[in-house]
Amino acid sequence: MKRLVALVPVAWLGLFFLVPFLVLLKISFSEPAIAQPPYLPLLDWADGILTIALNLGNYIFLTEDPLYLLSYLSSVKIAAISTVLTLLLGYPMAYVIARAPEHRRGLLLMLVILPFWTSFLLRVYAWIGLLKANGIVNNALLAVGVIDQPLVMLQTDFAVYLGIVYTYLPFMILPLYATLSKLDADLLDASADLGARPGTTFLTVTLPLSLPGVVAGSMLVFIPAVGEYIIPALLGGPGTLMIGSVLWNEFFLNRDWPVAAAVAIVMVLVLALPIALLRRVQAREGERP
């Protein structure tokens, strides 16, 4: 029975991650065609001979057009900056919730999760209403007299950062809360008792012990943010370069499925490599006495 239960996540990952990944891998090595589906088969039975037409051209193409490299770099940059901003904003919030009286924590956590009750798309659209030239924010600032020209906020990188930080904040707060609420209050008292001021205690005790939460939260924000499509599409401008939009364009505008698949495969590798490295580092830390 136990084994069966353990098989569930394996089966889940196999079905919804590995199989699609292999399908994508296959497409990425095939020849584009004007057909249905729009690529040529990889394996061909011709005259009783099995030929495998492995086409590396899609990958070579990615290196030839600087658009792809720039998009990857720009996506990673935007995701990394957003992750840092989310961490800076989420850490104090998680800390306050974890230190709040126990009967109030439920309510505070509820408030963190509350935005999930409306559709993600609606919430991003709401930001358009807030940020546009005659939107709520500009109108309020104009009315107060802080500005006399509407600020250009929509269709800028600023709006993309804002959208990503806003959307992914709960994914940062929840794992941070989980580690911070497990932090033994006696440890903080012990640190103060041994002569540490509150700031020192934070740096020497709280922060190192909440590192697993920092890593988990950052992963949960960084990984989906790299591939984010909707937020840059709705809030970003023409200059906002992200791999998600490139992918979308290849699939739906160019109908070049093999190149799109290659873009996606490279994105998975771009994400998987640092994670694998991090896990190895963590495993080694765990072994160290």
Next chain:
Amino acid sequence: MSNPFIRIDGVTRTFGEVYAVDDVSLDIQQGELFCLLGGSGSGKSTLLRMLAGFERPTAGRIIIDGRDMTDVPPHARDVNMMFQSYALFPHMSVERNIAYGLHRMGMPKAQIATRVTDMLSLVQMEKLARRKPDQLSGGQRQRVALARALARRPKLLLLDEPLGALDRKLREETQLELKKIQSSLGITFIVVTHDQEEAMTLGDRLGVMNEGRIVQVGAPHEVYEFPQSRFVADFIGTVNLFEGTIAEDRDTDAVIASPEAGIDIRIPHAVTGTAGQPVAVALRPEKIVISRTLPDPYDNVLTGQVTDIVYSGNLSVFHVTLASGKRVRVSRTNRLRAESEGIGAGDAVQLGFTGQSAVVLAS
């Protein structure tokens, strides 16, 4: 002595409606090993946490070494605490745990290394200096926590149930060790415990707490032999309480009429109170001699029937029911392997005691 080293002056701490500590005043001398003894929830930890600075008194003052510390934050106090949970930093090795407080003092590195080595040898943990806390046994963690708390050479060390997590044998060994360390370093210790035996073994003096108040302070034998209230008599050790009234009260002796005991109990000294006042006579089980027929005369002799014998190796405890229905406990060391007199359940026995070993408590 002139000024006490620690003066706790009318300290109260409330949590909402709860009086965790209720108007406690207490003086503790330099170099003393003072035990705070009380049941769970009696306010021991709260009092200790106020001395460490983690809690602010709702009212009252705390003066340590002549300085009013009531509003001084914990990091600025020359006081260290050993936590009940030990509170060792899990991400630091034994060494780094011990060095933690020294770094905070801004001590030079070389000096820290020497001090850490000293502390490790004090608690005999030299070999495990590089281990992390989760690679240590309970007893080893306890030693590290002690070493860490002592490393800064505080004026005052607070220990909250320091031996609570250890098994019995280790506890007894560690009690002696703790006492040795304390007297060799000359640091004032305040030890919280709920274990009365531990408090009596460890403490130079002890303070008994109940519902946030200190109900009696004294040397262990004073508190044991001369409890001032029913609570203390009952809480420390076991006790037989005979209800009665003062029948005669003179300058040199007194008589307490106790229908429960079935006799008039003779006390060879004056008691506080007036004739007719209800009192209780407290008598420890080991102060009573049990026999079928007592070989020697006693001031007071009760008669009853043995209903139960509880054998615990070194001791046997006899439960004797008197004519009034009152049950009395009598303990006797098993000096001989084969019991010569062989008192068994159901036997009629005589219980003898001197009035000198009884305590008269006002009701």
